[in-house]
Amino acid sequence: MAEVLVLGAGMVGVTTGLALQARGHQVTIIERGVPGRETSYGNAGLIQTEAVEPYAMPLAPGALIQIALGRGYDVKWNLPGLMSQISAVWTYALNSLPAGHRRATLTWGKLIRQSTDRHAPLVQAAGADNIIRRDGYIEVHRTPARMEKARVTAKRFLDEFGVEAKLMDGKALRALEPAIKIEVEGATHWTDTWTCSDPGGLVAAYAALFERQGGRIVNADAGDLHRAGNAWRVAEVQGEHAVVALGPWSPMLLQRFGLRVPMVFKRGYHRHYRMETPPNHPIADFGNSVVLSPMRRGLRIATAAELTSHPRLAPPQLKHGEKAARELFDIGAPVEAEPWTGRRPCIPDMLPVIGRVPDQPNLWAHFGHGHQGFTLGPVTAEILAEELDGGQGWAELDPARFKR
Numbered sequence: 001m002a003e004v005l006v007l008g009a010g011m012v013g014v015t016t017g018l019a020l021q022a023r024g025h026q027v028t029i030i031e032r033g034v035p036g037r038e039t040s041y042g043n044a045g046l047i048q049t050e051a052v053e054p055y056a057m058p059l060a061p062g063a064l065i066q067i068a069l070g071r072g073y074d075v076k077w078n079l080p081g082l083m084s085q086i087s088a089v090w091t092y093a094l095n096s097l098p099a100g101h102r103r104a105t106l107t108w109g110k111l112i113r114q115s116t117d118r119h120a121p122l123v124q125a126a127g128a129d130n131i132i133r134r135d136g137y138i139e140v141h142r143t144p145a146r147m148e149k150a151r152v153t154a155k156r157f158l159d160e161f162g163v164e165a166k167l168m169d170g171k172a173l174r175a176l177e178p179a180i181k182i183e184v185e186g187a188t189h190w191t192d193t194w195t196c197s198d199p200g201g202l203v204a205a206y207a208a209l210f211e212r213q214g215g216r217i218v219n220a221d222a223g224d225l226h227r228a229g230n231a232w233r234v235a236e237v238q239g240e241h242a243v244v245a246l247g248p249w250s251p252m253l254l255q256r257f258g259l260r261v262p263m264v265f266k267r268g269y270h271r272h273y274r275m276e277t278p279p280n281h282p283i284a285d286f287g288n289s290v291v292l293s294p295m296r297r298g299l300r301i302a303t304a305a306e307l308t309s310h311p312r313l314a315p316p317q318l319k320h321g322e323k324a325a326r327e328l329f330d331i332g333a334p335v336e337a338e339p340w341t342g343r344r345p346c347i348p349d350m351l352p353v354i355g356r357v358p359d360q361p362n363l364w365a366h367f368g369h370g371h372q373g374f375t376l377g378p379v380t381a382e383i384l385a386e387e388l389d390g391g392q393g394w395a396e397l398d399p400a401r402f403k404r
Helices: 011-022 061-069 079-083 086-095 098-112 115-126 144-161 170-176 199-212 247-255 316-328 370-388
Strands: 003-007 026-031 075-077 137-141 166-169 186-190 194-196 216-219 226-228 231-234 237-239 241-244 264-273 283-285 290-295 298-303 305-307 340-346 353-356 363-367
Touching (some): 003 237, 011 026, 011 241, 011 363, 011 370, 026 199, 026 237, 075 079, 079 086, 079 305, 086 098, 086 264, 098 370, 115 370, 137 144, 137 170, 166 170, 170 186, 194 199, 199 216, 231 241, 241 247, 247 340, 247 363, 264 316, 290 316, 298 316, 340 370, 363 370
Parallel strands (some): 003 026, 003 241, 026 216, 075 305
Antiparallel strands (some): 137 186, 226 231, 231 237, 264 298, 264 305, 264 340, 290 298, 353 363
């Protein structure tokens, strides 16, 4: 049994603490704020077993032209935000070519399919079943072309990964989701996925479970991490091992310890809106680059990616998403005065960074899940915990790949 410091109390950090705790280690989580209030709070609330392919950069000529001209809403950018990470973005583009994307998918698919199985015992032990639904989400297809593409995708996902989905026409969709106002061509019901009406609340419930089981959560600045003899120390707390699970802030810390990890920082936005009759499931309208999720606070409109250094007070993606949402549903006023914004920690090869940090005894990395930290936290936490206990780890995820 070892004493371990885990830096960060998002989904990835908290589930790391739980996985290590389950193996008998004494664990202290270091967090400067409140568990689950950063990146883990701002997602669409999906635990996505169907997301078997990592999110690649759009490289089709038409998509690139739309992005370059600022006309699309899948990816937005400004020059300072793009230039500040141009090397990582270029590497991401190269890895998004078919060969690189397929290589990443071989590993990613194995991870993502475990997600609900890994969340299930934690949801039960944390008493969080009241905010979890197990009946999937709906991806709407407004045009015949998008519907045909959906048929091809659903068949491929079933054949290659065993992902179950139900395809439906517009009439069947309206029967399942009567709040939808307009006629659309059809929809895909991704039935394997779980949904959460309070993502930050789920992380908080996991954190409370961690504390009930004897773990500690200490408010301190993880940036203070340093060696103290043979131990790692933050403020007045020390441990034999330290795990860096700080999401988008991880590369900055690890650079001090000789590991340079490239990262694409994708900014996302969301806002909640009052709605008397919310949908029965989250609704993904990928043609408009938006996901609409019924949450405790209202209907959450969550946007796609933006490459900017600083958040916008009136993001165009959210404005467009609100317009698309109002076409589908009767939506009221925003709940918050301003939208929430956060950054997704995306590694250019589209795989998370999990394992021992080279040349640093007992320093570990666990971050870089891109759009899926909320989904994958408990899955990759088991990989990290097993390696810390002497297991082999996954070579495809090893931090040493950035030293080669």
